[in-house]
Amino acid sequence: MADTGKILASMRVLYLSGSEDDVPAVEEMLKKADIIPVMSHVCDPASLRQQIEDFSPNIVLIDNATPGFNCLSVLRAAGGLTASVPFICVANELSEEEAIELLKSGARDFVVKYRPGRLAVAVSRLKREVEEREELKRTEQALRKSESLLARSQRIAKIGSWGWDLRTAEFVWSDEMYRIFGLDKETFRPSLKGLMHSIHKDDRKLVERQMEEVRNGSPFFRIKHRVLRPDGTTRFVLAEGEVLPAEGGKDSGEMIGIALDITERQEADEWSARLMTAIEQAGEAVAIADRHGKVSYSNSAFCDLVKMSREGVIGKGVELLEGTNHDAAFFRAIWNTLEAGDVWSGRIEVNNEDNTRSDIEATVTPVKDASGEIVDFVLVCRNVTEQLKLERQLRQAQRTEALGSLAGGIARDFNNILAAMIGFTEIALDEQEEGKTVRNSMEQVLKAGMRGRDLIKQVLIFSRRETQEYRLVSIGPVLLEVLKLIKSTFPSNIHIRHDVGKQTIMVLGDPAELQQALVNLCTSAMQAMVEKGGTLDINVLGFDVDASLASKIGVKQGPFVRISVRDSGMGMDESTLEHAFDPFFTTRKSGKGAGLGLPVALSIIRSHAGTITVESEVGKGSTFHAFLPRFVAEPEAEECYPEVRQSAHETILFVDDEEVIVDMARHTLEQLGYRVIAVTDPSKALEHFLREPRRFDIVITDQIMPGMTGTELAKVLLSLRPDTPIVLTTGYSETIDAGAARAMGIRAFVMKPLTRAELADTIRWVLQHEDFREKDPLDYPAH
Structure with a gap:
């Protein structure tokens, strides 16, 4: 086939004739016409097609006088070849009819041999036509290539092009327009109506308004x-x-115009906007710094953390962390970690303007580009001051719980020992005359036993698991009792001031326990001033705890009373303050305190759904705030206490597995005038009761005994005789409390050890109150 890739500098001429003798002459004629021919000869029409394929001529000359064939037969045999390669017939002579027939058969021209100049003219003309045709082909190819590149570029860029005739409303779309709109090019004809139908209904009015502006x-x-x-x-x-x-x-x-598909960009923008909104509204402080550590972005939480505006933060560097408790080496180590491309995580201590300290937990992450170079740093941090405070409180609570478990393990045995010690000491005192040296010694033993009992009682507060039953108590009288007690025991160099308030403030609780907690707080304050003296201030304030304060101090939102105990003593440093409520922690000299005053106070207040907070400054003193839920109702009755009566004549069945306790109880009760059957085995007690159930006016039984517990024994006795007065005693028990005992029909629940007066008081109260189930919980003996 003809070469269409170049402009013809020469002509490739294929000459079909019976002899090659005419080839030089034809070549010479063409040269005279400034045509540089490249000649090829074929003498057999049957080889013409193959030669055209092999030689790719620009023109084919046919000698009409060749024996065996003529121009007309060759043209008819060539068929479709004449459309791609021009054929010229060379003849000795031609009639007009023959010339017309040749042209109809595909010849492009014809010349006669006796006019050789005519051949050069015809070939030159064909040369120009070929060149023009080749130029047109190249232009069409370039256009098709350009259109293909444009279509491909539009497809890659997702840009469609369109034309709109405003006069006829006709549209022309590129292929990419159909793809963007998801329409079939074969079935959809672009139109304004079709365009509007494809636009989202919520956007049509906006597009129509733009179209109208163009028309106008x-x-x-x-x-x-x-x-x-x-x-x-x-x-x-x-x-x-x-x-x-x-x-x-x-x-x-x-x-x-164009239509650009920006779906992915829009989704990315929306995602970026959501991400930035999430970062902006995040509770954690987030900042982005450049390669040199200068802040280029910060969210609101970060601005709040450093107490600066966003404008003030941007461009700042390490100076944002001025006022920390860290030296230059600390920050240099952080920078070295980041320079190595590693993530740094740690805690930074910041000194605030109000002389408080904040703990900041921070993570700094290097941001790298595609080549692995660090381009930015992302800082995420949060204030964990309150969290660390809660963790310290949790550790303190865990230590307290551990102490409670330990106390529960030893309380029963220790209380049994104290019961025998106190009981026999009181028996021995009755046998000694006043003024005797032995009696004085025995009184000191009794005092030591009572101190031991009080110590165990305070320790057991930590191990209490049951829900207490409380009643309405006016906090004013409780505080007045506390003031009476401390005024009589505090040294004279400590001045006591108080503002209890005139209003009646009620709380739900145990007045004895509340008094104990407040005495402990006051005693702790006194101990901080005992050497140099000072002033103790006690104030009471009723107010409502809002959600913010409730979350901060760990109580429920609502009405509260705050009892503040302030001293002007030495104050506490941060380390001491952290351990102030730890059991057995004390700053006093050895032998001057057990370290249980504040822990017991906190445990009592927490058992009343409140809490204690403390503020302290070295050299200026400390303030303890006890928060208690405030009750708005008025009390229906003042608390009353049973009258102790020592004379008696009833028969008592006493049961305890400790023989020394049984022996002590028998002597004590007999001295009080009671008849006593005392046994160490609950099954033996049951045998006595079965033989004579009406013989016993009251049964006193220990709770924890081998073979049968006190509550199990009580159930059997009450099933045999429902009106049996029963007193349940225990050194320590997690399975029974005063409320549960009363619900079972047990009339009194008391903790060992008891003094003789307390035992006598309990017995007389039980015998005098058959309606014990209707009595106020605080009137129910539980020594």
């Missing part, structure tokens, strides 16, 4: 809208167009 003379438009495809998917499109100018400066009435 606006030379261009730019609009972002959504396209709803036939398959139900939505695409975001940015459309731009402008009116083409015409000659004379007037509008041509035609508009061209």
Whole structure:
């Protein structure tokens, strides 16, 4: 086939004749016409087609006088070849009819041999035609290539192009427009109506308004809208167009434009916006710093953390952390970690303007580009001051719980020992005359036993598991009792001031326990001033705890009373303050305190659904705030206490597995005038009761005994005789309390050890109150 890739510098000429003798002459004629021929000869028409394939001539010359064939037969045999390669017939002579027939059969021209100049003219003309045709082919190829590149570029860039004739409302779309709109090019004809149908219904009015502005003379438009495809998917499109100018400066009435599919960009922008909103609203402080550590972005939480505006933060570096408790080496180590491309995590201590300290937990992460170079740093941090405070409180609570478990393990045995010690000491005292040295010694033993009992009682507060039963108590009288007690025991160099308040403030609780907690707080304050003296201030304030304060101090929101105990003593440093409520922690000299005053106070207040907070400054003193839920109701009755009566004549069944306790109880009760059957085995006690159930006026039984517990024994006795007065005693028990005992029908629940007076008081109260189930919980003996 002919070469169409170059402009013809020479002509490839294929000459079909019976002899090669004419080839030089033809070549010479062409040269005279400034044609440089490249000649090839074929003498057999049957080889013509193959030779055309092999030689790719620009022109084929046929000698009409060749024996065996003529131009007409060759043209008819060539068929479709004449459309791609021009054929010229060379003849000795031709009639007009023959010439017409040759042209009809595909010849491009014909010449006669006796006019050789005519051949050069015909070939030159064909050369120009071939060159023009080849130039047209190259132009068409370039156009097709350009269109293909444009279509491919539009597909890659997701940009469709369009034309709009404003006069006829006709549209022309590129292939990419159909893809963007999800329409079939074969079935959809672009039109304004079809375009509007494809636009999302919520965006149509906006697009129509832009179209109307163009019709009214606006030379261009730019609009972002959504396209709803036939398959139900939505695409975001940015459309731009402008009116083409015409000659004379007037509008041509035609508009061209593009439609850019920005769906992925829109989704990325929306995701970025959501991400930035999430970062902006995050509770954690977030900042981004450049390669040199200068802040380029910060969220609101970060600004709050460093107490600066966003404008003040941007561009700042390490100076944001001025006032920390860390030296230059600390920050240099952080920077070295980041320079190595590693993540740094740690805690930074910041000194606040109000002389408080904040603990900041921070993580700094290097941000790297595609080549692995560090370009930014992301800082995420949060104030963990309150969290660490809660963790310290949790550790303190765990230590307290551990102490409670330990106390529960030893309390029963220790209380049994104290019971025998106190009981026999009281028996021995009755046998000694006043003024005797032995009696004085025995009184000291009794005092030591009572101190031991009080110590165990305070320790057991930590191990209490049951829910207490409380009643309404006015806090004023409780505080007045506390003031009476401390005024009589505090040294004279400590001045006591108080503002109890005139209003009646009620709480739900145990007045004895509340008094104990407040005495402990006051005693702790006194001990801080005992050497140099000072002033103790006690104030009471009723107010409502809001959600913020409730969360901070760990109580429920609502009405509270705050009892503040302030001293002017030495104050506490941070380390001492952290351990102030730890059991057995004390700053006093050895033998001057057990370290249980504040822990017991906190345990009592917490058991009343309150808490204690402390503020302290070295050299200025400390203030303890006890928070208790405030009750708005008035008390229906003042608390009353049973009267102790020592004379008696009833018969008592006493049961305890400790023989020394049984022996002590028998002597004590007999001295009080009671008849006593005392046994160490609950089954033996049951035998006595079965033989004579009406013989016993009251049964006193220990709770924890081998074979049968006190509550199990009580159930059997009450099933045999429901009106049996029963007193349950225990050194320690997690399985029974006063409320549960009363619900079972047990009339009194008391903790060992008891003094003789307390035992006598309990017995008389039980015998006098058959209606014990209706009595106030605080009137129910539970020594």
